[in-house]
Amino acid sequence: MLLICACFRFAVSDTAYRSLTEENRGQCILISGESGSGKTEASKKVLQFIAATTGHKAQVETVKDKLLQSNPVLEAFGNAKTNRNDNSSRFGKYMDISFDSLGSPVGGNILNYLLEKSRVIHQNPRERNFHIFYQLLAGADDEMLTKLHLKRNLDTYFYFTHGIEGRVNTIDDHQQFQQVRKAMTVIELTEQEQEDIFAIVASVLHMGNVGFTEEEGKAQILKPECVEAVSKLLGCTTSKLDRAFTHRTIDAKGDVVTSPLTREMAIYARDALAKAVYDRLFTWLVTRLNTSLQPKQSQKKEVMGILDIYGFEIFQRNSFEQFCINFCNEKLQQLFIELTLKSEQEEYQKEGIEWEHVEYFNNKVICDLIEQKHKGIISLMDEECLRPGEPTDKSFLAKMNENLSSHDHYISHRKAGKDLQKSMSREEFCLKHYAGDVIYNVDGFLDKNNDLLFRDLREVMSETTNSITKEVFPVSDVMTKKRPDTAATQFKNSLNQLMEILMNKEPSYIRCIKPNDDQRSGIFDDRIVTHQVKYLGLMENLRVRRAGFAYRRPYEMFLQRYKCLTPNTWPNYHGPPKQGVQDIVCHLGFEKDEYRMGNTKIFIRSPRTLFDTEDAFQAKKHYIATIIQKIWKGRLQRLRYLKMREAAITIEKWSRRFLARKQAERRYKAVNIIRSFIKGFITRNGQVTDMNKAFLELAKAQYLIRLSKNLPTKLLDTSWPSHPVVCREASALLHKLHQSWLSRKYRLALSQEQKRQFQLKVLAESIFKDKKKSYPQSVGPQFVDDRLTEEQKALRQTFQQNHLNGDKILYSTSVIKYDRHGYKPRERALLLTNKHLYILDGKTFKLKHNLRLEILQELVVTTESDNLLLLRIPTEYKKDKGDLILEVDHIIEAITKIVDVTKKSQSVKIMEPGTISHNLIGGKQGVIDITTGTNPVIAKGKSGHLLVVATP
Numbered sequence: 001m002l003l004i005c006a007c008f009r010f011a012v013s014d015t016a017y018r019s020l021t022e023e024n025r026g027q028c029i030l031i032s033g034e035s036g037s038g039k040t041e042a043s044k045k046v047l048q049f050i051a052a053t054t055g056h057k058a059q060v061e062t063v064k065d066k067l068l069q070s071n072p073v074l075e076a077f078g079n080a081k082t083n084r085n086d087n088s089s090r091f092g093k094y095m096d097i098s099f100d101s102l103g104s105p106v107g108g109n110i111l112n113y114l115l116e117k118s119r120v121i122h123q124n125p126r127e128r129n130f131h132i133f134y135q136l137l138a139g140a141d142d143e144m145l146t147k148l149h150l151k152r153n154l155d156t157y158f159y160f161t162h163g164i165e166g167r168v169n170t171i172d173d174h175q176q177f178q179q180v181r182k183a184m185t186v187i188e189l190t191e192q193e194q195e196d197i198f199a200i201v202a203s204v205l206h207m208g209n210v211g212f213t214e215e216e217g218k219a220q221i222l223k224p225e226c227v228e229a230v231s232k233l234l235g236c237t238t239s240k241l242d243r244a245f246t247h248r249t250i251d252a253k254g255d256v257v258t259s260p261l262t263r264e265m266a267i268y269a270r271d272a273l274a275k276a277v278y279d280r281l282f283t284w285l286v287t288r289l290n291t292s293l294q295p296k297q298s299q300k301k302e303v304m305g306i307l308d309i310y311g312f313e314i315f316q317r318n319s320f321e322q323f324c325i326n327f328c329n330e331k332l333q334q335l336f337i338e339l340t341l342k343s344e345q346e347e348y349q350k351e352g353i354e355w356e357h358v359e360y361f362n363n364k365v366i367c368d369l370i371e372q373k374h375k376g377i378i379s380l381m382d383e384e385c386l387r388p389g390e391p392t393d394k395s396f397l398a399k400m401n402e403n404l405s406s407h408d409h410y411i412s413h414r415k416a417g418k419d420l421q422k423s424m425s426r427e428e429f430c431l432k433h434y435a436g437d438v439i440y441n442v443d444g445f446l447d448k449n450n451d452l453l454f455r456d457l458r459e460v461m462s463e464t465t466n467s468i469t470k471e472v473f474p475v476s477d478v479m480t481k482k483r484p485d486t487a488a489t490q491f492k493n494s495l496n497q498l499m500e501i502l503m504n505k506e507p508s509y510i511r512c513i514k515p516n517d518d519q520r521s522g523i524f525d526d527r528i529v530t531h532q533v534k535y536l537g538l539m540e541n542l543r544v545r546r547a548g549f550a551y552r553r554p555y556e557m558f559l560q561r562y563k564c565l566t567p568n569t570w571p572n573y574h575g576p577p578k579q580g581v582q583d584i585v586c587h588l589g590f591e592k593d594e595y596r597m598g599n600t601k602i603f604i605r606s607p608r609t610l611f612d613t614e615d616a617f618q619a620k621k622h623y624i625a626t627i628i629q630k631i632w633k634g635r636l637q638r639l640r641y642l643k644m645r646e647a648a649i650t651i652e653k654w655s656r657r658f659l660a661r662k663q664a665e666r667r668y669k670a671v672n673i674i675r676s677f678i679k680g681f682i683t684r685n686g687q688v689t690d691m692n693k694a695f696l697e698l699a700k701a702q703y704l705i706r707l708s709k710n711l712p713t714k715l716l717d718t719s720w721p722s723h724p725v726v727c728r729e730a731s732a733l734l735h736k737l738h739q740s741w742l743s744r745k746y747r748l749a750l751s752q753e754q755k756r757q758f759q760l761k762v763l764a765e766s767i768f769k770d771k772k773k774s775y776p777q778s779v780g781p782q783f784v785d786d787r788l789t790e791e792q793k794a795l796r797q798t799f800q801q802n803h804l805n806g807d808k809i810l811y812s813t814s815v816i817k818y819d820r821h822g823y824k825p826r827e828r829a830l831l832l833t834n835k836h837l838y839i840l841d842g843k844t845f846k847l848k849h850n851l852r853l854e855i856l857q858e859l860v861v862t863t864e865s866d867n868l869l870l871l872r873i874p875t876e877y878k879k880d881k882g883d884l885i886l887e888v889d890h891i892i893e894a895i896t897k898i899v900d901v902t903k904k905s906q907s908v909k910i911m912e913p914g915t916i917s918h919n920l921i922g923g924k925q926g927v928i929d930i931t932t933g934t935n936p937v938i939a940k941g942k943s944g945h946l947l948v949v950a951t952p
């Protein structure tokens with residue numbers, strides 16, 4: 001049946017889908033062609049393609065299911081078998097599909113246009129009523145049919161004009177009914193809603209069977225059981241419905257008058273009700289479907305529209321419906337011309353592109369003939385409908401003949417040529433449509449345009465209990481006195497709105513060509529195909545397309561998309577957009593003939609070049625995505641960091657407050673304890689209460705804890721933590737114990753050498769502490785064994801070898817020896833062994849005195865800070881020339897060493913300043929004067945005595 005191939009449809013869908021998702025441009029796919037050329041099938045393929053290419057998330061699958069399943073429902077109620085197509089759409093459909101930012105369908109919206117409702121009451125020979133009637137009778141089970149008061153026989157129903165001819169071999173109504181029921185569930189129609197829908201469908205069939213007779217010019221119901229069935233199915237009073245079928249109430253400026261109807265008028269009223277009920281049910285279905293298809297989230301969405309509207313129709317007898325359908329096709333052709341042939345050629349001129357104009361037929365003139373205000377056919381028809389008097393279809397035709405005869409595309413019977421006159425009756429007029437000449441019969445034009453439904457019937461419908469009829473016949477509708485727009489005007493207005501929607505989108509076209517008029521496959525009737533190709537303007541379109549350019553974009557948009565392809569324009573480009581685009585084109589190596597630079601746009605001739613550019617962009621996209629990802633991740637981390645920092649500051653702030661509060665609480669508690677302690681103390685008048693005892697225990701415990709944390713760690717550290725009064729004794733005791741413990745610890749850690757030092761220091765302390773002024777200076781420095789110079793040490797070694805027979809020298813130091821006569825100072829060395837004290841010449845180490853230690857009677861020193869040492873030797877040993885007067889630099893050290901060997905600390909005599917006598921050889925006495933002064937010295941004084949001046 002179709003010339004158009006599936007892959008082309010998919011390619012169109014793919015291009016539109018890509019443009020939508022990649023460039024965020026709203027799309028519309030316009031499917032046009034004659035009735036039966038395959039528009040509906042093509043629209044299904046577009047839907048299938050979108051369903052197959054888009055994501056597979058559960059939510060998306062539901063939306064896709066609903067979009068796909070909307071078709072069987074809408075086709076069942078809006079399609080019918082015609083002589084040109086077994087499944088002809090008897091309504092126009094524009095479906096918007098909304099996509100989210102990831103390109104997944106998230107919802108949809110359907111606009112429906114002018115259902116051919118006259119089909120409900122009458123069909124042409126070999127045509128059928130809407131599918132749903134046949135499907136219901138064939139597919140519903142017996143129980144359902146009984147409930148609906150229906151019988152399966154088609155010839156039972158008056159509205160099946162041609163009775164059992166309604167059964168067609170090519171259509172399986174039973175199977176399609178099951179499919180429709182399933183689809184109804186998918187689009188979320190509830191059980192109750194489905195029941196109400198089928199009740200309405202059945203009621204329409206019953207209305208057709210009501211029948212009337214006439215008595216005295218008044219219509220009488222022929223089959224009351226049918227009225228009863230209708231009232232049961234819709235939920236209204238039978239008597240009221242009965243009366244509404246046979247009477248008419250008119251409200252003439254406040255005067256309400258009810259008059260009986262003639263049989264003819266009653267049939268008119270009944271048919272009008274059947275048409276209105278079915279038409280409004282169909283609109284309700286679309287609205288209900290839209291509710292189910294509404295996108296859930298309110299995010300920004302791109303929309304793709306698919307227009308599948310009835311094709312151009314030329315029947316044997318063409319009526320009001322064909323007039324509307326063909327007007328719609330004229331409008332679509334006009335849109336096509338505006339968006340392609342006209343605008344494209346105008347654009348080349350505007351952009352300064354070299355262009356040879358392609359001629360085409362502009363059908364605007366036909367559109368104007370039909371819709372022009374005050375002059376067009378629709379205006380004339382409305383005028384005729386509304387004028388007072390007795391307007392008829394004939395008077396309308398006469399009006400048209402009078403006003404439009406001069407128009408090139410309107411042909412009245414009189415104006416028609418001989419050939420045409422033969423096929424035209426006097427009740428007909430011919431319009432020269434872009435797709436061919438169509439002869440219309442005016443019979444029924446005014447009635448259909450008026451679309452009148454008597455007030456009584458509207459009132460009964462508004463009171464029904466069937467939820468759908470109640471909703472679609474609102475009470476406000478009954479009350480209003482305003483006349484609604486005529487059917488043609490309503491249709492014209494809705495078409496103009498559709499044009500506005502389509503104008504704002506990027507169009508893609510699927511042109512369906514019907515290969516033959518007999519609905520047969522594999523047969524191409526050249527005449528028919530050529531005719532369609534011609535009137536659709538496809539040749540002109542092809543010529544424009546071939547000579548023109550496949551792609552054009554404003555420089556800014558092209559640059560925006562492809563600027564990443566050259567280093568000159570990436571990442572930032574601030575020059576003129578045209579220059580930027582030129583850079584890209586040069587960089588990509590476009591051939592000269594492949595593109596043109598217009599005033600504001602670039603034009604690319606062949607799709608191949610564009611695809612290559614797009615491929616290069618797609619390849620680069622990943623790199624750009626990485627950069628975006630990097631920056632985004634960085635930003636995200638920074639935000640996280642800032643949040644964390646803020647949180648940390650808050651936590652810190654609060655924890656500080658918390659701690660401060662805790663501390664304040666503790667302080668407050670302590671103050672309270674003290675207060676209560678004091679209180680307890682006062683009230684008990686000196687007696688220690690239990691609470692005071694507890695307080696004391698606490699104070700002791702706290703003191704011990706504090707003490708344990710602050711104990712001195714060094715022996716010389718004399719500090720000691722303060723104590724409460726009650727712990728005074730304990731504190732003193734503990735201090736002592738701690739000192740002992742520290743001492744012990746110190747002692748245990750001492751080396752042999754250190755121990756020895758200590759013993760000597762203790763010895764020195766016992767001899768000199770508080771007795772000799774120079775003692776304190778000797779406490780710190782260590783006592784040494786050897787204070788000789790290096791030279792002296794060498795001499796000492798010789799002396800030791802020659803005189804000491806292996807005796808160990810315990811102490812060596814330089815001293816000054818004062819002669820006993822004249823007190824002349826002599827440099828000497830003092831050596832101490834276990835048994836002897838040797839005085840040697842300081843320079844030669846010649847032995848001067850050898851004193852056995854046991855003969856040392858006294859070691860005399862002064863209390864002052866001088867270094868005088870007088871060694872008293874008993875008389876029996878005076879052969880040794882009397883007492884020895886020495887000046888020893890480290891006198892404390894030297895005496896301590898000597899006493900350490902002799903173990904006679906009592907031999908040390910410490911003399912107050914004054915005079916000290918000493919023995920000279922031969923029993924004579926010498927005197928040493930001890931005094932203090934600012935110039936310390938040891939020398940012979942004027943008195944002839946040895947004068948020792950010590951610092952005070």
Ligand SMILES: Nc1ncnc2c1ncn2[C@@H]1O[C@H](COP(=O)(O)OP(=O)(O)OP(=O)(O)O)[C@@H](O)[C@H]1O
Pocket residue numbers: 001002033034035036037038039040041042085086087088089090309310311512
């Ligand atoms: N691709 C196809 N291959 C074979 N047959 C097809 C194809 N498309 C359509 N047909 C046949 O042509 C018939 C008419 O197609 P379709 O209903 O899509 O036409 P239409 O243009 O929508 O007609 P109308 O304007 O009357 O609704 C279909 O019922 C089907 O039998």
